[in-house]
Amino acid sequence: MNQSARADHAACPGCQTPDLAFLTHDHADCARDALARAEALVLERGLRLTPVRKRVLQILLESHQALGAYDVLNRLAAEGFGNQPPVAYRALEFLEEQGLVHRIRRLNAFAACMHPGEEHAPVFLICTGCKTVAEAPATGIGAALGLAASGMGFVIERATVEAVGKCPACRSEP
Amino acid sequence: MNQSARADHAACPGCQTPDLAFLTHDHADCARDALARAEALVLERGLRLTPVRKRVLQILLESHQALGAYDVLNRLAAEGFGNQPPVAYRALEFLEEQGLVHRIRRLNAFAACMHPGEEHAPVFLICTGCKTVAEAPATGIGAALGLAASGMGFVIERATVEAVGKCPACRSEP
DNA sequence: ACCATGTATGTTATAATATAACATGTCAAG
DNA sequence: CTTGACATGTTATATTATAACATACATGGT
Numbered sequence A, B: 001m002n003q004s005a006r007a008d009h010a011a012c013p014g015c016q017t018p019d020l021a022f023l024t025h026d027h028a029d030c031a032r033d034a035l036a037r038a039e040a041l042v043l044e045r046g047l048r049l050t051p052v053r054k055r056v057l058q059i060l061l062e063s064h065q066a067l068g069a070y071d072v073l074n075r076l077a078a079e080g081f082g083n084q085p086p087v088a089y090r091a092l093e094f095l096e097e098q099g100l101v102h103r104i105r106r107l108n109a110f111a112a113c114m115h116p117g118e119e120h121a122p123v124f125l126i127c128t129g130c131k132t133v134a135e136a137p138a139t140g141i142g143a144a145l146g147l148a149a150s151g152m153g154f155v156i157e158r159a160t161v162e163a164v165g166k167c168p169a170c171r172s173e174p
Numbered sequence C: 001a002c003c004a005t006g007t008a009t010g011t012t013a014t015a016a017t018a019t020a021a022c023a024t025g026t027c028a029a030g
Numbered sequence D: 001c002t003t004g005a006c007a008t009g010t011t012a013t014a015t016t017a018t019a020a021c022a023t024a025c026a027t028g029g030t
Helices: A003-007 A027-044 A051-063 A069-078 A085-097 A141-150 B003-007 B027-044 B051-063 B069-078 B085-097 B141-150
Strands: A101-104 A109-112 A123-127 A133-136 A155-166 B101-104 B109-112 B123-127 B133-136 B155-166
Touching: A027 A051, A051 A069, A051 A085, A051 A101, A051 A109, A069 A085, A069 A109, A085 A101, A085 A109, A101 A123, A109 A133, A123 B141, A141 A155, A141 B123, A141 B141, A141 B155, A155 B141, B027 B051, B051 B069, B051 B085, B051 B101, B051 B109, B069 B085, B069 B109, B085 B101, B085 B109, B101 B123, B109 B133, B141 B155
Parallel strands: A123 A155, B123 B155
Antiparallel strands: A101 A109, A123 A133, A155 B155, B101 B109, B123 B133
């Protein structure tokens, strides 16, 4: 699968069901769901999913890739929002604090969380072929990490786990 | 333990023996060892540990912390090496390719590898108190990660695992 | 010894990412 | 209808990183 195919939201990888992450499926659905859940979560917490914040989340959900802050900013600016970096960075920061967006440090980029609200230490699989970022089920890894650390007397607060490699589609291509 | 105490090389944490990583021990020894092993490794591979490269590695070994590229650059410049970013970045890139230095993405920084040559997917423990970065034994984590990924048909090439938290010394302080 | 070649370093310039500080606007409680 | 808290907009700048080209330096072949 090439990158332009991946840009088609009707046939995309990486959504919340791990089994589907790198398979073709209807992405419009999971984006809509994630947005609705995000909105509910934020309200529950007495916070506001303002227009900029909502739009930033939508952009990330729709693009279904990790986007740089300036990519997001450009889209915002094109739609009449502010066009200075803090506009994007602040929205992204808010969304990250609320667990709605994850920061992919390896890419200096941000990706929408595909299962907000659920407790999770995210693990990212970054395909070097199609640039898709999938959130993997972290089962066991957080625990193994905590264990290794506590063996040295270290107490983990947050962890970043990012792997680069090839997704099934890109692996079976030249 | 505070940061100035950590700057004292005669009583430092984080070296190659996991059990000692956050304990006091003689760092001059492990720095010297690591440098010698690095030199040998590079020669084995038919490459050159030139003065800049060697000095960069020494700086990282001695400081025993993760340093930004510009921190390294400033020290180089003060010693008569070039004072432009590529000088530092190129040496760091070379050292990273040779597995002698690791990049800590969370900090936009670089740290000397404490056990070069040994096969390892590094796991970093970053103390938010004293800024010390320790390389933890990754036992099991790489495997767990590979397993989780292959469940989705994803093949990992390289992984970044970084945890932030508190080391024993900083945890027992205010 | 000399040159050809590849590799390393130095330098200039700029790109890409991120934040500080302050001004303005908005909204809801009192 | 004002006050206070929060959000957004704007200006400016800091920090991190790389591209492109020039110079030097080592090494092997002759």
